[in-house]
Amino acid sequence: MANVNPDLRKERENGTFSVEKLTNLLDGGKHVTDRRRHVERLALNEFSKGEDYNFMSRKERYISALHKTERALRCCKEYGLTKPDEVYWLWQLAFPHEASPIQLHGDMFLPTLTRQGTEEQVNKYLPLAEKYQIIGTYAQTEMGHGTFIRGLETTATYDPQTEEFILHSPTLTSLKWWPGGLGKTSNYAIVMALLYTNGKNYGMHPFMVQLRSHETHEPLPGITIGDIGPKFGFDTIDNGFVQFDHFRIPREDMLMKYSQVLKDGTYVKSTKLKKSSYGVMVLVRSMLIYYLAIQGLAPACTIAIRYSAVRRQSEQTKSQLEPQILDYQTQQYKLFPILASAYAVLFTGVKMKEIYYEVDNEIQQGHTERLPELHALSSGLKALTSSMASWCIERCRLACGGHGYSAASGFPKIYVAVTAACTYEGENTVMLLQCARYLIKTYQGASNGKKLSGSVSYLSDKVNSRSTITSEFSLKSLVDAFKHRAFRFQACGSDPEDSWNRNSVVLTKAAEAHCYYYMVSVFESVVEAVEDDAVKRVVGQLCQLFALFAIHENAGDFVQDGFISNDQMELVKWKELSLLSDIRRNAVLLVDAFDFHDEFIGSILGRFDGNVYANLFEWAKSSPLNKPEVQESYIKYLQPLLNPNKSKL
């Protein structure tokens, strides 16, 4: 640590707990930390010296991502990385806050093929796909419909004469639109389309479709395909469109594990299909919560807190250094609740992964009882945490003043990647309403005496009508406060007088209240289980701050019905500020514990060594706009103004 900025060094000397122990807790054990570090070293060997993403055009970013994809695939093979976590660790360093153009190949194409294809289909396509001789994407959303799947319009009409399906885009809005990697990269896609056979519409079904020639990579006749144009972020991915003009595929290329179209056009249906596709969506959303913490909230706090320890500003007393901006109460009030949220989302994400694997196991043994609850919970949490992550990243950026706005801060890249999660995998408001629908049904069941378990068990509990919060601020009393709010909102949301739409604002708030309660209770149970006293104390403070900040922000929900008294609310505000001072001492260590490499964070402000200014200068000098010193554009547009005589020569 010889070259570490002295302010950061001092912060690291003054902590009250072992960073390594907290890192192990976050990873899920020392052995996981060790393995992760090993894989990350391999990744850094390959990827630490790349061109600067910030200085590239969109096309260059896409090309660079293709190049890195090839290298990442080679690394995984070379080092025998096959476990999902290991692959994830490597790809995070290959594509920090980016994505590979073939990301949907692994995330959606392969899982759908193996879950929806017959054994014969899997045997035919999987070996090619695993060798990447087929690169596939998953084409579901259309220009006119996203989250509302029943509105999709692409048709697949069976022609028994030729034993083919005719894929067709009957309207402009039916163009497949947005699938990642569809524009330029993939040569195959699983296309979701309305199946028509014998004159009847059987709803959405998956079809394996070759899009481009194996020989030339040109689109096949009958297919128009392309990139949908630049976006807020995700420059590295060719989100694409495809238009089908009576494009024919063999009957055998409908994925037929759960339903078949026979040669004569007879439709044979399975009852298992719905449950299975339900499961894939739940998986993706359950995993997403963890990613939002690791890829969004945690790096954003790391940047803002380290920089706030390095940056000194204002109000100096004579002959003293200006204070670190991390010492300002307003700065702490911006950053520490976000730090607490990063931990809250991370712990919730870990928990959701665990539950998912449990439920997935149960499903494979034929027990689907917990699936609706998990679907509701993952939908609601996906909405709450993606929205929370988005706003928090921007707050971190704004807390870094002017330099936060520079691409050198890393925030712009992180934000545009994370905020997309508010929309993809299900638009957040729709997700909250799906969660609410389940909660209301459950609440009504409980009102009729049904005994509940799991995350909704509180709906059949007796709820306190007065908060038990005292100046001790036990975590139990905080969990209770959120339970009370959630319960109260379910009661409001269940008004049988109102139509669904006329009540939908309240319903979204009810779903959020439920998810907030869930997060606080997960956080509390994690804290209770920590063995090391010093770690337990700091994580407990974060849990308190997470809860108290939310109570203060939503004070009306807690005081309007008298649940929290005026005096208790004054205590809440006092404690909230007093926690800022407590957390101040460990703030830098609490972000160090995330154990991120600088190469992953991608921020000059958030460097581990705190050498911000010198690196900011070096970076600026390498900006492409600085070469050459005097540009052609000067001759063309400025010289005629600045030096009209010379210009006329």
Add this chain to the structure above:
Amino acid sequence: MANVNPDLRKERENGTFSVEKLTNLLDGGKHVTDRRRHVERLALNEFSKGEDYNFMSRKERYISALHKTERALRCCKEYGLTKPDEVYWLWQLAFPHEASPIQLHGDMFLPTLTRQGTEEQVNKYLPLAEKYQIIGTYAQTEMGHGTFIRGLETTATYDPQTEEFILHSPTLTSLKWWPGGLGKTSNYAIVMALLYTNGKNYGMHPFMVQLRSHETHEPLPGITIGDIGPKFGFDTIDNGFVQFDHFRIPREDMLMKYSQVLKDGTYVKSTKLKKSSYGVMVLVRSMLIYYLAIQGLAPACTIAIRYSAVRRQSEQTKSQLEPQILDYQTQQYKLFPILASAYAVLFTGVKMKEIYYEVDNEIQQGHTERLPELHALSSGLKALTSSMASWCIERCRLACGGHGYSAASGFPKIYVAVTAACTYEGENTVMLLQCARYLIKTYQGASNGKKLSGSVSYLSDKVNSRSTITSEFSLKSLVDAFKHRAFRFQACGSDPEDSWNRNSVVLTKAAEAHCYYYMVSVFESVVEAVEDDAVKRVVGQLCQLFALFAIHENAGDFVQDGFISNDQMELVKWKELSLLSDIRRNAVLLVDAFDFHDEFIGSILGRFDGNVYANLFEWAKSSPLNKPEVQESYIKYLQPLLNPNKSKL
């Protein structure tokens, strides 16, 4: 309107008021509307057919902006546009949600020269600057210091031997950093530096500095200069850095209107300087509020509301069209409070411009009494409205689902331009604290019996301890609620026991509460003055919604001390939802009234004619990534995977 989307057409046929009358109200009279439209037609003639900003690299954006600058200057000259409003209208269409590389020449360089320069200096430099043979910027902020001006480090040391100032950057953090147009465009700057003469530091003073050769545009010896690299937005501007290495300028180039350094190094000070520079900052911030509405909030609502009338989705009843998403309560709850905010900020901005001109007049007649109040108010409002505009634009984007994330929506460009205002011209938290400092002083004065006037007069009023809100929701009762909250926060903020830093979170909230009260009361007075009944009704509804939404969002502030009762709060929530239905009918007309050209908004989703999907497809097809169909990168990185045999040939 032959080709207008039928849904939008229907919306426009069903309104309850005259859009033209509301447009005239927003413009400040029919004659202003007419003149604005005339200038905009001239601008469209020149600028309507440009290349697509979204498809350019950063360097191309900068070059394009230089080219447009040259044309905009020519247009202004050709058409004799000299009034600030006229120039603004033209430049908005030349640089929609962008900025010219020479923007600081007009915004800061010229005003500072004419206000701080002696007559001789003005006579020397102004004619050249007006012909753009000098293009100047204003170099104040440094790498290590932004809003905290007293921390700036660049020095200007007088050398009586040669009668020169020696400009020097003594540290890395003293590099001038961020000034717009400094990197590649400007050949001059007014540089703020610490003046040293006869061994004594006299604080910050302005110096006229030539940066680049008139002949070659190369930086002069002793000057290192460049672009600071890419940012979240503002690609068209070369925000720059400059490092001085004992760079000498003649004594005559210190701007000496208010203080002089004589040949022998004697410093002669004026008492007027401080007041004058105070005035420039107040000007910029007072104007900014209006710009945030016109360039940020209003176009964002226009896009989201028009698109929500065109987009149909979900829950169709058999054989009916899917509903317009604007009919969903959740969508209305996202967008209509933002629409109300756009009007609130716009009216507040107009009011601030008026007050500024009044106070500026008073100052020129030697009366500076109102300047501290205007400084406090403009600082607080700048912070509140820039922050509000930022979040609201992102909410609008998110309300447009996946397509909102596409650059085609226009949102990314609008957001990155507007959110910068949270930091530039004074970091928002610092601004709120400056506002609070004035409020606390004033509150304490009032407590000691001092009679107050203007925006702070309520601090010496008697305040109601119970809200007068009834089911009528008179605007007066709403203004009173915000007055009560503001008063209560000033009382909390004035706790004499607490140190400034330990109380600063509360102080920022006190400043926000004050500014919110101010905005609601301005909005109320605008509504009261509207003559046309139909317009008055719709604008009144927006005022109610603006107030009620904020009361609900901050319910704790209003109910905790019993000011608003539990029953009243239930009424608030009911009325809030019922206003959504009222506003629904006129929503499209309320954004049409902003009277924006499609060329200014820059959004396919927000087109006046509503032909979203066809244009989205055309735009995507022209994306540079689509040319050529099969790219070199395929051969290089994909073919070895997809077609290994061919690749080996």
